[in-house]
Amino acid sequence: MTVYKHPPPPQKYLMEHVNCTSKEESIWKCPIVEADETACTNDFVAVECSGTVKLSLNLNEQYNKCAGVVEFSTPDGIIGVCNDKWDKIKANKICQELGCGDHFYIPKPGIFKEQQSKQNVLLNCVGNEKFSWQCMERSDCKERASVICTNHERFRLQNGSHLCSGLVEKYSVTKSSEVLQQTNVMPEDICSQLNCGSDGNFTNHNGTNILTCSDTVKLRNFTKKCFGAVSIDVNGTNYRVCYSDLTLSLRMGVVVCQELGCGKVLHVQQNQFLTDRKINVECQGDEKSLWHCLVKNETKQCMGTKVICSDSLDVHLSDGLGRCSGRVEVQWEGSWWPIGSGWTTENSDVVCQHLNCGTSANTTTKHFIPVNQQQLKSSKNCKSSSAKLHECFVETSTEPPFKPSSQKEQDTNIICKKEELLSFEGDLPCQGRVRIESFDGETRWLLMGENNTKASNICHVMQCGSLKSFVPAQNMTHANVTCSGSVSVKLSEGCWGTVEVCRKEKPNCEAICNYTWSTNEDSNMICGNLGCGKPIPGQLTHQINNPSVPVSYYSVYCSKNVKNMSMCNFIPKKNFICNIPAQVICTDSIKVRLEDPRDKCAGKVSLLYAGQWIPVCQDNNNEALKTAICRQLNCGDSLQGNDHLRLTLYDESQIPGLSGIKCQDQVNSVSKCDLRNVSLKNKCTFMYLKCTDWERLLLYKKEGECSGPVYGFRNGKTQLVREQKWGLKEGQKLCEYLQCGNYTSHSTRDIHDNTTEWWNKTYNCSGTENMLECESRDQPVQGQRQLSIQCDRKPPAITLSNNCTGKVLINKEHVSASQWLDKMSDNLCNNLGCGNAIQHWSVKTDTKKCWHFSCTGLETSVWQCGSKKDNCENILSVACKNSVKFSSTEKCGGKLGIKYKGQWEYVCGKLTDTDAGKVCNVLQCKDNQELLNEQEIVKEIKVNIKCPESHQNIFQCVNLLKNPECSLGYADIKCEGYSPKVGISSVRLVLGLLGGMLGLLILFLMIRNRKRLLLALSHYRNKNGKDMNTDMNEMDKMDAENRGIQYHFIIITLNIVNIETQANAFLNC
Structure with a gap:
């Protein structure tokens, strides 16, 4: 219901016959009769009350200030207006009704002091009310509404000893102007409005009234530079400021940073939980002091406020060539942090300009080392390269501009264009004209007009000791600088090893960190400087344990004009750890050898790589590589084909080796091959190589295993070795070479056959380690007397585990099956009195030590071959013909079976009547013959029976099939007494x-x-x-x-x- 004061006649009527008893709280509670909205024949009811209702704004118990808590004064007391549903429309109505303009700002509830109200009401206006009290509805709300109108003017104090003293200024919220008040204004009014106590006094200072209020208030400075908790000192008591929402807190941060001279606000966040002595502050952001904001002592618990201002933010470049290069580190909340990924070019430009280093330069060179320190990650970037540092990180959200990264990323590194790279001209370090190159492409020379301090600084920067002389160059314009020190760079092992920087003033050389070393430019330069060829890219991990020199430099900078690494800049290691030195392998350090105790220009291929002899894997087995190895060793070319590989002493066991070597045709050295993809395999079959010039000294006549005439073997031919200049030393070395113990004696015999080929070498074994090094080329070959040697070794017996068949044993030790020749089996069987060999085969076994033999095929005894003990995985077994046994599937006939290596097999093909008769003689089938069980016979047929014209027994007729498949079927036999079975x-x-x-x-x-x-x-x-x-x-x-x-x-x-x-x-x- 609307009640009219001085009412015009209404147009609509809601009720009639209203009958109230004066006890109702509202007319709506009275008994009524609903009325027709458009018809009322009687006069309408108008009410005039005896009391008055007055609207006001209470500004800390001051009124008529166009700001404060909204209140209605009645004869019965204060009626408060609820903050519920309080909005701009209602605030505008209040300000207009009071003649205070429109609303300017609606503070949060509780920011102004409030009087105790008798009751609270909601303003629920329809829109045609003339007075706001006509909108009242009773409510039980807890928070009161307040407003600041556009006509509000408030006082401020400036330039005083504290925030509650100084010149009085009046501030208009609409004009934002400040007018000095020289009129007599009541001090208590100003002090009360400013929350500076209830009283104050004016004093005249140079014709200006200075007001000092009863309270003393100061904004406390941060405990650290331009960041920290916000607190206010009131009469010696510290009050922490409560955190509000993001918008209000940012406004407060703007005022705080400005008042404390800390620049712009970067971030505001909640701080510690506050329980006592706290205040609430509400700022617009344009106040000159935090105390100019709306301030109220807070009774409720709250979170404190932490403000980070722009002047707490700083940046520098660490561990670089100079102050204009290095790792980007940001000072955030008092600590220096490296920056992770997500950094932009605009950010780098801003950093360089902040440091007066120009803009950032484009560089891909890895000059910087990551530090073992947690990084910051930036959520914001600079929008322009010309922005100020703090402008890139102004707060716009709840997220801070920087926060610690949860995982390590690549550090951000910058080289600015004004960074200077110094170098001496020429090839002598620490002296000469000084070239100064900027990273913007400009180059200049140190002039004579520049002072000695800069020249002395150059000696210090280049780590060349102190300034020795500073004289003009020949053109009288540029300066020649001579420092007291000197620098040289080398590899610790000659053409490979740790990169070492040696200085005159230091007793020991020092290493460079591996992380920043460029395997392309830097390694190329040092290999070239040392005359060691080219570096090997993609090289193995060849870290030296406990390097002899400490890692003292983390980076090296070389001018594009510098060709000698000793003229480069080496940056000392500072606040990081790097224990892995830079190491280089140059091609000229690569050596190759063929390892074989008996053969020259043949053997297992090994490469001297990073100071270690490492076998080469068989997968590198290409002809170009073989040829390069043979030519490098002056051994001719690679021997074509695979037959010669049977002469190796080595088993094809799996060992660590080098893989990935690629050579082009006509290359005469492994160092000139492509070694970019070289890698170390944990297991591989090593490469064995024989060159066209391979040769061997040997005994092969039947005089004995360790005695007899000496021959040289080359190109498949034997040649007689002359006795020329042969003595005790040569005899001892030869016996050792032949693995025949010690030298006993030697003799000679005359050869008068002109068709005989002679070995074209003589020997002198003084001071040599082995026979192959005894070759003497400075003496002419002459004489026709052949050398015969006598050594004292008696080789151990070689046996078979089961009489004339089984595993080959030497003192119960096995023999490797690799590279075993058929003739070696024949020799073994004959020496054992077991006839010729039928077959030899290998049996896989766990890796163990075995005997290995290498024969040319001329030897009459296995011990005349080369021999050694080494690991093997395949052990040898041999079956001799005298181990053969015969049987058949039926009594005195049927399919013929043979056993020579522990199991029964069928015989291939049809036997001649003569051969069949001899087999029958051996079978003796009339006796108790044990018949073959066909279920246990090996199905694969491997032998046949074919007797030569001259033979002694049927066992000598057993032959291993040349073709692995038998096309003639099983051999049948019918001896006397055979009765064929009915099927x-x-x-x-x-x-x-x-x-x-x-x-x-x-x-x-x-x-x-x-x-x-x-x-x-x-x-x-x-x-x-x-x-x-x-x-x-x-x-x-x-x-x-x-x-x-x-x-x-x-x-x-x-x-x-x-x-x-x-x-x-x-x-x-």
Whole structure:
């Protein structure tokens, strides 16, 4: 219901016959009759109250200030207005009703002091109310509404000793102007409005009124530079400021940073939980002091406020060439942090300009080392390269501009264009004209006009000691600088090893960190400087444990004009750890060798790589590489084909080795091959190589394993070795070379055959380690007397584990099956008195030590071959012909079986009558012959029997098939006393047929008997006794036939029984 004061006639009516008792809280509670909205014949009701309702704004108990808590004053007390549903429309109505303009700002509830209200009401206006009190509805709300109108003017104090003293200024929120008040204003009004106490006094200072209020208030400075908790000192008591929402807190941060001279606000966040002595502050952001904001002592618990201002933010570049290069580190909340990924070019430009270093330069060179420190990650970037540092990180959200990264990323590094790279001209370090290059591409020279301090600084920067002289160059414009020190750079092992920087003023050389070393530019330069060829890219991890020199430099900078690494800049290591030195392998450090105790220019291929001899893997087995190795060793070219590989002493066992070497044709050194993809395999089969010039000294005559005439073997031919200049040393070395113990004596014999080929070498073994090093090329070859040697070794016996067959044993030690020749098996079997060999084979075993032999095929004894003990995975077994045993699948005949290596096999092909007779003699089948079980015979046929014209026994006729498949079928044999078996399948077929015939006969008899029975029945069924034309003689005839069939049936049955008895006897056999 609307109540009208001085009302015009209404147009609509809601109720009539209102009958109130004065006890109702509202007219809506009174009994009424609903009225027609458009018809009211009686006069309407108008009410005039005796009391007054006055609207006001209470500004800390001051009124008529156009700001404060909204209140209604009534005769019964204060009525407060609820903050519920309080909005700009209602605030505008209040300000307009009071003549204070429109609303300017709605503070949060509780920011102004409030009087105790009798009750609170909501303002629920329809829109046509003239006065706001007409909108009142009773409510039980807790928070009161307040407003600041556009006509509000407030006082401020400036330039005083604290925030509650100084010149009085009046501030208009609409004009944002400040007017000095020289009129007499009541001090208590100003102080009360400013929360500076209830009293104050003016003093005149140079004609200006200075107001000092009763309270002393100061904004406390941060405990650290321009960031920290916000607190205010009121009369010596510290009050922490509560955190509000983001918008209000940012406004407060703007005021705080400005008041404390800390620049712009970067971030505001909640701080510690506050329980006592706290205040609430609400700022617009344009105040000159935090105390100029709306301030109120807070009674509720709250979170404190932490403000980070722009002047707490700083940046520098660390561990660089100078102050204009290095790792980007940001000072955030008092600590220096490296920056992770997400950094932009604009950010780098801003950093360089902040440091007065120009803009950032484009560089891909890895000059910087990551530090083991947690990084900051930036959520904001600079929008422009010309922005100020703090402008890139102004707060716009709840997220801070920087926060610690949860995982390590690549550090951000910058080289600014004004960074200077110093270098001396020429090839002598620490002296000469000084070239100054900027990273913007400009180059200048140090001029004589520049002072000695800069020249001295150059000696210090270049780590060249102190300034020795500063004189003009020949053109009289540039300066020649000579420092007291000197620098040299080397590799610790000559053409490979740790990169070492050696200085005159330091007793020991120092290493460079591996992380920043460029395997392209830096390694190329040092290999070239040392005359060591080219660096090997993609090299192995060849870290040296406990390097002899400490890592003292983390980076090296070389001018593009510098060709000598000693002229480069080496940056000392500072606040980081790097224990891995830079290491380089140059191509000229690569050496190759062929390892074999007996052969020259042949053997296992090994590469001297990073100071270690490492085997080369077989997968590098390409002809170009082989040729390069042979040529590098002056051994001719690689020997073509694979037959020569059977002469190696080594098993194909798996060992660590180098892989990935690639060579082009006509390369004469491994160092000139492509080694970019070289890697170390944990396991591989090593490469064995023989060159065209490979050779060997050997004994092969039957005089003995360690005595006899000496021959040289080359190109598949033997040549006689001369006795020329042969003495005790040469004899001892030869016996050692032949693995024959110590030298006993030597002798000679004259050779007068002009067709004999002679070994074209002489020997001098003074001061040498082995026979291959004794070759002497400074003496002419002469004489026709062949050397014969006598050594003292008696080689151990070689046996087979099962008489003339089985594993080959030397003192119970196995022999490797790799590279074993057929002739070696023949020699072994003959020496054991077991005839020739049938076959040798290998058996896989766990890796163990075995004997290895390398023979040329000329030797008459295994011990005349080269031998050594080494690991092997395949052990050797040999079967000699005297180990052969024969048997057959039937007594005195059938398929012929043979056993020579522990298991029975079939023999291939048809035997001649003569050969079959000899086998029968061996079988002795008339005795108790043990027949073969065909289920246990090996199906693969490997041997045949073919006797030569001259032989002693059938065992010498056993031969291993050249073709692995037998196309002639099994060998059959029929000796005297052989009775061929009837096939079981044939017997069963006969029995089946006889059984079938017997069944048919029984069926026939059954049919005949049935016919006889039918005739008898037909005769007896004739009731009239008439003759039915039945032939009575027919039955007699049938009886006669039956007796004949029965007779034949008995005969056939007896024959079948006899056949079956014999068949069963055969099957049982």
